[in-house]
Amino acid sequence: MKVCPGCAVTNDDASVECRSCGAVLDAAASSAAPGFPPPVMAPPRAPVGVPPMAPAPTPVAPATAALPPPIPSGSSGGPATAPPPLAPVTAAIELAERSGRTDLAVRLRSNRDQLECTSVTVAVVGEFKKGKSSLVNALVNAELCPADPVDATVAPIAVKFGEELGVRIARAGDEGAPAAAAGLVDVVRYGSEAGNEGNHLGVIRIDITVPRRILESGLVLLDTPGVGGLESATGVLNLAALEQASGVLFVTDCSQELTAPELAYLRAASERCPAIICVMTKLDLHLTAPDMAARNRRHLAEAGLDGIEVVAVSSALHLLAMTTGDLVLDRESGFGMLADALHTMIWQPARRRGLADAGEDLAELAGHLSLPIEAAQRATDSEQAASETIAALTEARDRVRQFRGSSAWWQRRLTEGMEELAKDLGRDLDATMTGLAATVDRRIDDDEAIDDLVFEGWVRKVAIERVVVHYEMIGRRAAALVDEIDQQFHTLDRAAALEIEAVVPTARLADVRVNADQRLLSDGVARRMVRSPRGYGGGGMVLVSSAVGIATTLPWIPLLALPFAGLLARRAYVDDRDRRRDAHQDDLKRQAAMYVDEIAGIIADDTGLTVERVHRQIRDHYAARAEQLERTLQQSIVSAERARAAEPSRVVPPGDRATVVDVASTARLLVGAPVPS
């Protein structure tokens, strides 16, 4: 029992919050055995007021809470996930500010955040009632997600690190407005069938922050609704959203082997996100678990999915072990293995990618910082060198200026490409919806004894499937356009870089690029696109996919909740009389057609908005890049001219040069390029 420090009400041991006043309860105070420290927990808080951050975590972390400790690698070759040195970046921020480059300072700051911590989203997906929410709760050792034997989760719930417990609920209709702050009780009210059957409240997403060490590394656990099974509209949406996840925990249980639909889902999921762990829950209930796991490994191998790790766990045992401090029991729960797999298969690669992305940015930033210094250096060599340097820089600056102009080639190409895309999308949507209507009619004709609700679920599913394909087309086409423009920009970038190559030996942008591309290529279509504008420090965020992001921007909720024009007929449709059946079929057809029309309307509107948004983002991104480049070149010209007239030692403080060299070396280290001695 835990007694609430705020209102003295007695709560269950498993409670995180007081059932009466909502204060956070302290697990450590009540039930942890000596020698077995509980995971990081906020101290009890009074009903009113803001609680302070938990005191520093306990000396020895339990096996599972050790995830993911920054394990020094280095022996394994390749880029390490060891904590990168932040001092050079801090020095660079200072340098940027001193030289009036606040734009670079902003980027450097977010770069430092990115080096400190990579956000790693792990989607938890699987069939209805397999224990997804329980798994998330067990991983963070707190009952945050509603886990009930009857009521299912109806909206995605993201659990991430925060210095105090917090709940935010985003609902359809209030896009743009900040998500409403709420308590844990509301998670049940809005996130599960207990209070929100069929998600009639239009919840898009629930975010929970909680002070847990396992999440401190940037891990975000995304519990997804399993309503309707994998082969439903919700299932299709979950699948589409995997594009933006770093990893997937596919949840099934130890009671039976993977089914054909589950394998099909895994195959589709692995195309979107290759880092998948198949978690078999309810280990504590099935003696046959090892046998089932072996069968599942065989099934996966036969399906060509042998990269998927299979781990059997028991959330119940893990939670019990955390309460009683029974280390042996915790080993039996399988969570140690799950934590290891999560660490090595999902977190580490994502972290590596995050660091490499940050390194790439850092290399570019180093270039921006070093160019004025090297230009000045060069200008002091001789009068001729000074003239040549200034001439080259001026030429590069003028080219960049041209590039920035609204009549520049890339601007025209982008506008043209987007107009084309909008036109093609319109045609595609028409064809898609006509095809959908025909498919629906055929199904009605073929299946004489179709159940109305089953039919409705099926229509929703095929409709959403096609909508996803439609949006993926926006993403693909926009990405191709970005590639084209990027190449142009890259040439420009490279041209500027080449001009400067002689003077800037430490940061060859082109070099870094090539290396990065090789890495990015292996990561699938989405990741090949350029980074988002704010994402200079944002790492894995992808320009186009952030604009077309299936999970974030689609009007999903309206689509899912779109009324099926009174179709919800009360009964299973069974009728022997042809006339009645025909009438019923016509009715179904009419209502399905209305539904399809309505979807088409919503999607057509949203497609237009999305194309505009993508256009704007791409344009702003390149405009910002070009502006920065111009500023750097201008600054370099000025510093070269100053150097021409003055003593070199007065122009370039030796410390600045060292800072730039340090930053460039750090960048090289991060992207895995050899560091020149």
Add this chain to the structure above:
Amino acid sequence: MSTETLMASVRELLDAAEPVLGERANRIAPLRDRLDGPLRVAIAGKVKAGKSTLLNALVGERVAPTDAGERTRIVTRYRNSHVYRVTAVPWAGEPVELRFRRTERDLDFTLEGHRADDIHYVDVEWPAGRLRDLELIDTPGLASVSDDVSRRTRRFLGADEDGPGGADAVVYLMRHLHPTDVSFLEAFRDNIATLGASVNAIGVLSRADEIGSARPNAMVAAERIAARYRADPRINGLCQVVIPVAGLIAEGATTLRQDEADALRAIALLDVPAPADLLVSVQRFTTLPAPPGLEPDVRARLLDRFGLFGVRLAVELIGDGRVNSAAELADALELTSGIHELRHVLRGHFASRAAVLKARSTLATVWALADQHGGPDGRRLRERIRDIELAAHELVEIRLLSQLRRGAIELGPAEPEARRILGDDGADPTIRLGLTDVAAPDEVRSAAIDTIARWRITAQDPLLGRAARELVEGVVRSCEALAAPT
């Protein structure tokens, strides 16, 4: 016409039919047996839904095969008898007696080289008290409509609603699925496709003990799910009720042996390891060192028989001192398992109407025979059947109920009452009129008269369709029967 008169006229019909049906005359004797025999209940549902376990629980002995051998792919009929006998009944040719052997797990026999496709059904005669007024039919798992195995099931259950069905009533086993899942109605798939909505169907949420990870509240959770299913209009249209049953616990309870009860008792009274430690997981339960008599294989068998939930429940019951003997333990487990409720409903819904259901399926069979026979004799028989059907309001009630259930007639908000009056919740007059079961005959009579008055007003609604008018008139007639002095 009372049920007795109905049965009498059906018997007279059989007597009249036998001499005129010529080569089909030999089909009459089995019908007569059937009329006198117990109600036949088929157990249907998807593979692995727990059909055989439930059947064992209903029989009170482990007779049905629980593994996936060829025997689970044929229809097996279990009936009470004074002898132990297993017979294969082929579609064509003479029945063949099969050798069998009783094992600890089930009743073991093979088809002795006969092809499953050639066998109509296997007839198991077994002296068992529980089979006296209920004959059980184990069907192969319904999988897909095109599937061979489910085709065999359908052939046995009967071609259509009014056809000569092999079963008087059906118990459908359902898994825990979300109502929006496309496979939610899978248990009824074949029913929808071929059998039509049934007035004589019960849904069972099987394997209820596995819901909610075998925690103590498993049965409470199962009841919540069942309630949700009952409220689902689709389920509601296909079967009267949905009951959660923990088949494994029910089977274990009805077949509990003394040595098992002793072992469970020994576990409940253990000091080291403490029962709670032992019951943490199946792995600990089967591997932790324990005193002699509770060797790992003994525990593994207990787990196999009762499941973790069952063992936890039994140990708790013994540990709390709530049960003190094997018999008390069996009773307590049975009570929790939900099998009592199922038996109760089988009695209430099926047995009380057994005679009518049997009369109905017999009339349908004779109709089909007369039709095949043709000629003036055939025609006369059919006319006679029509007369019986018109005279017996019990049969009309069943037909109307069936139409209401499957939505062939729309009655709006008055529908629940109409269904109740027609006997949907049970045939007892107090139930039909929504009275308490202690209502005096006078109260029943006056309630019936009030109800008639209300429904007569409804009957005058000029907007009622033909079918709905017939239904309302049927309801009025049911009330009149209830109002008649007995």
